[in-house]
Amino acid sequence: MIAKIMNGFDRAVAACKQYDFIALLGIRLYLLPVIYVGAHSKVAGFSEAATWFGAPASEGGLGLPFPVLFAFLAAATEVLGLVCIALGLFTRAMAIPMMVLMSAASAMVHLPRGWLAIASKDMESSQRLTGFLSWLAENFPGRYNYITELGDPVILNNGMEFAATYFVMLLVLFFYGGGRHVSLDYWLRKRFAA
Known part of the structure; x- marks a missing residue:
């Protein structure tokens, strides 16, 4: 049974090789x-x-x-x-x-x-960004929403x-x-x- 499955898979892969x-x-x-x-x-x-x-x-x-x-x-x-x-x-x-x-x-x-290409949450640069975003959310909620509506900002490491x-x-x-x-x-x- 397992041999048949493996052989079938191998045949399927071989058929796909023309598109490699x-x-x-x-x-x-x-x-x-x-x-x-x-x-x-x-x-x-x-x-x-x-x-x-x-x-x-x-x-x-x-x-x-x-x-x-x-x-x-x-x-x-x-x-x-x-x-x-x-x-x-x-x-x-x-x-x-x-x-x-x-x-x-x-x-x-x-x-x-x-x-890491992108700074992890525990890195100092990410913590600073998180602090800035918190400040922005409290003081300028419209700007915060504008910056974060398409995804979470990240720091490039x-x-x-x-x-x-x-x-x-x-x-x-x-x-x-x-x-x-x-x-x-x-x-x-x-x-x-x-």
Whole structure:
């Protein structure tokens, strides 16, 4: 009985494999706005990014040597990564520098803040927000209702959680590529494969 169920399930999964490219396309589409935000902020605000890269940690910066070079490399990697991942072009190769960039960002920016991307209720920042919202509810109930009617406000902790998720998604693209049918890698390989 159990063997029949397992065999039936295996057959159903095998039948669905023809659509496995949808998962890789989904990962690529999910990553696009994430990469775009980072790339756009570095390109549009290049001098600010370079200043942040070079500023000492005591001033909220990263304290990197050669900040202009590192800001350029980060921006170029994100712009090229955005284009390649969008098109599914050189997906596996492009995942490598994107993972290196994500690892560097994780180690330098996110790791000191712990795991959580959103501050938990017991963190000082969340407690301050709760205090502010209580004050707002008592003194300006109309404003409180306006702020909270669409959901509970949260504090961004900027921990490792999102960066680790994006790293894992890039790792999947490295191992499996951009997918069939909807990536240029697939069509180039199909066209030029011996």
